[in-house]
Structures are given as C-alpha cells and as structure tokens.
Amino acid sequence: MPPRSTRVYWAQGGVAGVGLLVALYLTWLKLADATALCAGVGDCETVQNSAYSEIAGIPVALLGAGMYAGVLLLLGLRRRGGPHQAELALSAQLALVTAGVLFSGYLTYVELFVIYAICPWCVVSALLVTALFALTLYEWSHHFAQR
Amino acid sequence: MGAKVKRKRPLEAPEPLPPWRRPLVLGGVGAGLVLAAVLIVLLNAQARQAGTPTVSAGTYAGIPAHGRVLGPEEAPVTVVEYSDYLCPHCATAHEQIFKPLVSNHIAAGQVRFELRPVAFLGEESQRAAEAALCAQEQGQFFTYHDRLFAAQRQYGRGGFTQARLESYAAELGLDVATFSQCLQSRRYAGEVTRISQQAVRDGVTGTPTFFVNGTKIEGVIPFEQFYAQYIRPFVE
Numbered sequence: 464m465p466p467r468s469t470r471v472y473w474a475q476g477g478v479a480g481v482g483l484l485v486a487l488y489l490t491w492l493k494l495a496d497a498t499a500l501c502a503g504v505g506d507c508e509t510v511q512n513s514a515y516s517e518i519a520g521i522p523v524a525l526l527g528a529g530m531y532a533g534v535l536l537l538l539g540l541r542r543r544g545g546p547h548q549a550e551l552a553l554s555a556q557l558a559l560v561t562a563g564v565l566f567s568g569y570l571t572y573v574e575l576f577v578i579y580a581i582c583p584w585c586v587v588s589a590l591l592v593t594a595l596f597a598l599t600l601y602e603w604s605h606h607f608a609q610r
Numbered sequence: 611m612g613a614k615v616k617r618k619r620p621l622e623a624p625e626p627l628p629p630w631r632r633p634l635v636l637g638g639v640g641a642g643l644v645l646a647a648v649l650i651v652l653l654n655a656q657a658r659q660a661g662t663p664t665v666s667a668g669t670y671a672g673i674p675a676h677g678r679v680l681g682p683e684e685a686p687v688t689v690v691e692y693s694d695y696l697c698p699h700c701a702t703a704h705e706q707i708f709k710p711l712v713s714n715h716i717a718a719g720q721v722r723f724e725l726r727p728v729a730f731l732g733e734e735s736q737r738a739a740e741a742a743l744c745a746q747e748q749g750q751f752f753t754y755h756d757r758l759f760a761a762q763r764q765y766g767r768g769g770f771t772q773a774r775l776e777s778y779a780a781e782l783g784l785d786v787a788t789f790s791q792c793l794q795s796r797r798y799a800g801e802v803t804r805i806s807q808q809a810v811r812d813g814v815t816g817t818p819t820f821f822v823n824g825t826k827i828e829g830v831i832p833f834e835q836f837y838a839q840y841i842r843p844f845v846e
Contacts, residue, residue, distance in 0.1 A: 558641035
C-alpha cells in the first residue's frame, strides 16, 4: 500500500479532476442556455439564471473550473519541481482551495436562503471543493508541523 | 540500461525555511480568505444591480393601458404573452422582446400587448402572479411586472415572499395596506388558475409563449427575428 502522503496526493488529484468535469458541465449549461422554455424543470435553471451565477459576465462555474484546473496544475508542479517549489505550490493550492471552499459555501448559503433554489450539481461541486480543502489542509498542516 | 531513478516524493525538504519565505509559504489561508472576500463583494454588488428594475414608470407614459393590456385597441398587431414570473427565460424575454416592443412598437401604436401571468412553476409563481394582479387594481400592473422580473434576477424564488412582494409595492408608491389585504385574501388566486388553464387550452406547454395575431411562438428568439418574421408583415 502506498504511503499515506502519496494516497492524499492522488486523492487530491482525483477530487480536482472530478470537480473540473462538474464545473465544466455547469459552465456549458450556463453558456449554452440549452432550453429557451420553462416547462416545470428543476431548480438548476433558477440557480444558473440568477444574478449570482456570474461575476462581470464570467460564469461562477467557470471560476470553479479555473480553480480545479489550477489545483491540478499545482499538483503537477509539486511532483516536478524542487522541494521549495513544491512548498510554494502547496501554499498556493491552499490559497486556491480556501477561496474555493469559502466562495462555494457562500453560494450554497445564497441557494438556501436567498434564491430558495438548489442545483444538485452545484451541491456536488461544493462537496468536492470541501473534500479538496480538507485534503490540502491535512497535507499542509502535516508538512509544516514538521518544519 | 540503468534502472529507473525513483522520483522523490513531493514535499521532502529537509532544510529549514529561509525566514523571508515564511510569510509567503504560510500565507495560503490568508490569500484564500482575501480572494473569497473579493469575489463575494463583487457578486453581491452585481446582484444588487440586477435587482434594479430597468424599465421605469415613465416608459409607459402616454401608452393606453387597460390592466394587463398595453397599446391601442386599433393596433394592427396583437401580441399575447403567457409568462411565469419564476421562469428565467421569461425574464430574458422581458429584456429582449418586451422592452424593445414597448419602446419601438407599442408606444408607436403598432402593437397591442396582453400579458397573461401563469403559475406553472409552483407556489412562488402563483403568489407573484396574484401580486401583479393586486398591483393592477391600483393601475400599476406593468411597473410591478418589471419589478417582479428584477426580483427574480436578484433573488430567484426568494424574491416572491409576502414581505418582499409588499416591499416592491411600497417602492412603487402603491397603497401598501390595500395591496397587502388583496394579497392576503388571495383575491386573484382563481384568476391566475383560470389564466393557467386557458394557457393549457391554447396549447401552451412552457413559458414564455407568444401569440402574434394568432401565430404561436415558443421560447425566446432574437428581437430582430421576432419583429421581421411576425410583426413587420402587419405594419409595413
């Protein structure tokens, strides 16, 4: 069985990969505006068309995709770079996922208490970024606790 | 051929961190907090802006209005729209079709427009449609209609609570006591149901659905196409 640190590393890659796919799917839904008719379909449409679904014309799902892609890039850098580069990449990853988990938490609050509509795919992404945050924080704290 | 050199596991850095690098390395959480705060502030500013109605009362000045109908009786084109206040595509149609129609063709007397509010998407749709009809009692159907779509863009379902519906009435200068009494008594519940049933009889399966001089158009299409294909043949 590989050491725990390796398992945690690959778990981050797996979660970020799945998160990227979910975020890209949500971005496609937003940009394609697939259906132009409301016929009693679920609340993803309400969420995706609300004022909270984009910032300055950029879909928040695309920001999420950028975060997941950034994490994957940093994971790659951590394997290829030297030890200090790996540390910086881990800290940058922690910055990204901290922003991601807070922003995602805020969006979940907006879904529950402002627009009263829940998009299941957004919930999946929120759970994935929370898992990614927990894994990154675990690795970061273990690494720097030894320094 | 030499054996493959096993790559070192990441994050094995035995030497201590140089002091100048500590804040950079340990500042991940702080940077994340700042980034999230910036995003949340930007998002809220934008949502507030989206909640500002973009059609003012002045837009309808001088246009003959009778309840849910806008434009002169003798207009050569009659447009009927079935719309649900909770439907995002109806909000899009409001921006992309209704608004240019008002300023370019209804005001010019070419088009008579009737809005039929339906409740296809649940309790909030029903309540919003009833509220619009309560505003109609005070001669403010279309300004309230604008306000409801602005509320949908800002709050989604959450824009149609009793308290918020009353706050929009106050914003528009309606008699709030009369409006609240109308809303609480569910005076127009039957009317909204009747309009929704009429929609089904007219073959409406989703919103928005338009009928232009009897021709059915489903969903949102570019205004240029809407005009060229359905309005122009009757006005030129």
